[in-house]
Amino acid sequence: MSYACAITEDQRDCYQELTNVAMGRAAERLAKLLDTFVRLPVPRVSMIENSDIRMAIQEVGQDSSVSAVCQGFAGSGVVGETLLIFKDTSFANLADMMHYSGPLSRQAELELLMDTASILIGTCIRGIGEQLEIDFNQSHPVILGQHCQTADILRSGNSTWNSTLAIEIHYQLENANVECDLLLLFTEESVNILNKKIDYLLD
Amino acid sequence: MSQTHFELNDIHWLMDILQDIDIGLVVLDRKYRVQLWNSFMDSHSGISPQKAKDRDLFDLFPDLPQDWFRQKCSAVYELKISTFTIWEQRPYLFRFPSARPITGRSSFMYQNTHIIPLESANGSVNHICLLIYDATDSAILHTDLKATDKLLRDARKRDLLTGLLNFQTFQAVLQTYIQEVQPGSTSHLIMLDIENFSAYNHSHGFAAGDELLKKIAAFIQASTVPELTARLSGGRFALLMPDRSTSECQSCLDKIRDSLSNSGRQDARLSCGMALLSPEICTASDWLIRAEAYLLGSQKPDDSGE
Structure with missing residues (x-):
């Protein structure tokens, strides 16, 4: 399979390391807020074709219902989007940990989703930006769906991109049934710029 | 000398732009007292910057849900991250009349907000900035779309x-x-x-x-x-x-x-x-x-x- 842009093994390792540092910071902040330990796996770095993005997202939900929020970011010509996908079963525990009172309505879940998104997305993007000396601007978050199937998150048709650099981070909280996936997706044009920066770091 | 002159001019321009931009700008200190209030806030609230200066935000807007707002701001202060709220969470932070009262089909302005930490020279965050965006059009369109979707689904049944x-x-x-x-x-x-x-x-x-x-x-x-x-x-x-x-x-x-x-x-x-x-x-x-x-x-x- 050939891509208009590709990443070498070394570059992949470097992306992984950058993400490790950034998501470590994000997890630290989340842990501070929730007063719990956040387990961090190795982030998955890969080039994904347009036709495969659904599969990548579907793996996250694995036929349970999910809620998702996305947020665009841009800086120094690097453009991308973050997707935060929560398993809906996570919210009850999350509400306890964040000391939300009252019944867990859709509205309360939306608050939880937005609060965690601010922390995870914001910190992660800033963390990566700092290491690459890019000042990322974040656009306003958009709700992609609440209590939906992962297949419904991405509407089919009229997508204008061919392939994307995807970095997938699966967050899990220790001793709590809270699971979410953070996907960082960079456009093809951005990958070329990023690769140059990464090569500079590698040298 | 001419260099300094140019930079001063720059700042003047910047100040003018911040005043006139179609986004609400508010700077708050740790006690939620207003430190900056641009003309968007002035025009839509009817409260002048002079009147707003140093006033407690919750006194100016008693409807603003205190606990909720403090919780959002504390994340900005403590974690030094920006945070966002969208109209789906809460239609508005400040109840302003719609910017298009006649054809806008909403009596109030839907708002998205972005709260950012303002770092001082020593790296501590003692002020935050609220950016208020008018989201009425997209909120109304979204509501219309949902209604149409329901209508179509219903019609098929x-x-x-x-x-x-x-x-x-x-x-x-x-x-x-x-x-x-x-x-x-x-x-x-x-x-x-x-x-x-x-x-x-x-x-x-x-x-x-x-x-x-x-x-x-x-x-x-x-x-x-x-x-x-x-x-x-x-x-x-x-x-x-x-x-x-x-x-x-x-x-x-x-x-x-x-x-x-x-x-x-x-x-x-x-x-x-x-x-x-x-x-x-x-x-x-x-x-x-x-x-x-x-x-x-x-x-x-x-x-x-x-």
């Missing part, structure tokens, strides 16, 4: 003429009911048919036929749970009667027939078949076929009797 469920939807309703009903419940399926409907159409015209269908549909809906009634085809209707005895179903039928004859359409008659849900009935088709058999059986003696 219904018979266009009468508004009752269509055959396919009713069949699905029946199937779900059969699968989920408690064993031993007395539930009936009633099938109604306008006798000689094609003759009625021929003698009165199709428009009158349609009117008759609408009338009967309205009587049916009024007699029971509207969401369990359907027009199957032509002049044929069906009613699912959960946990209703034969006599209860009979009185429901009487109600429909009475309404029909009281409406001055003595020449239209309804024949009926009623089938009790029994253990042999496994599918929606089974039940429909049985009710139809009773319906066809009822038509013959009736026809010959009168």
Whole structure:
């Protein structure tokens, strides 16, 4: 399979390391807020074709219902989007940990989703930006769906991109049934710029 | 010297832009006292920057939910991250009238907000900045889209003429009911048919036929749970009667027939078949076929009797 842009093994390792540092910071902040330990796996770095993005997202939900929020970011010509996908079963525990009172309505879940998104997305993007000396601007978050199937998150048709650099981070909280996936997706044009920066770091 | 002059000019421009930009800008200190208030905030709130300066935000806007807002801001202070709120969470932070009061179709301004930490020279965060975006247009469009979506979904489920469920939807309703009903419940399926409907159409015209269908549909809906009634085809209707005895179903039928004859359409008659849900009935088709058999059986003696 050939891509208009590709990443070498070394570059992949470097992306992984950058993400490790950034998501470590994000997890630290989340842990501070929730007063719990956040387990961090190795982030998955890969080039994904347009036709495969659904599969990548579907793996996250694995036929349970999910809620998702996305947020665009841009800086120094690097453009991308973050997707935060929560398993809906996570919210009850999350509400306890964040000391939300009252019944867990859709509205309360939306608050939880937005609060965690601010922390995870914001910190992660800033963390990566700092290491690459890019000042990322974040656009306003958009709700992609609440209590939906992962297949419904991405509407089919009229997508204008061919392939994307995807970095997938699966967050899990220790001793709590809270699971979410953070996907960082960079456009093809951005990958070329990023690769140059990464090569500079590698040298 | 000329360099400094240029930079000062820059700052002047920047200040003008910040004043006039179509985004609300508010700087707050740790005690939620207003430190900066741009002209967007001035214009929409009617509170001038002079009046707002150093005032407690919660005094200026008593409607602002304090706990909620403090919680959002504390994340910005403590974690030094920006945070966002969107109109879906809360339609607005500050109740401002809509920027398009006449054609905007909303009396207030929907708002998205972005709260950012302002670091001082020593790296500590003692101030935060609120950016208020007018999101009314997208909120209204979103609401419209949802309404249209619901309308379309609903239309696909219904018979266009009468508004009752269509055959396919009713069949699905029946199937779900059969699968989920408690064993031993007395539930009936009633099938109604306008006798000689094609003759009625021929003698009165199709428009009158349609009117008759609408009338009967309205009587049916009024007699029971509207969401369990359907027009199957032509002049044929069906009613699912959960946990209703034969006599209860009979009185429901009487109600429909009475309404029909009281409406001055003595020449239209309804024949009926009623089938009790029994253990042999496994599918929606089974039940429909049985009710139809009773319906066809009822038509013959009736026809010959009168």
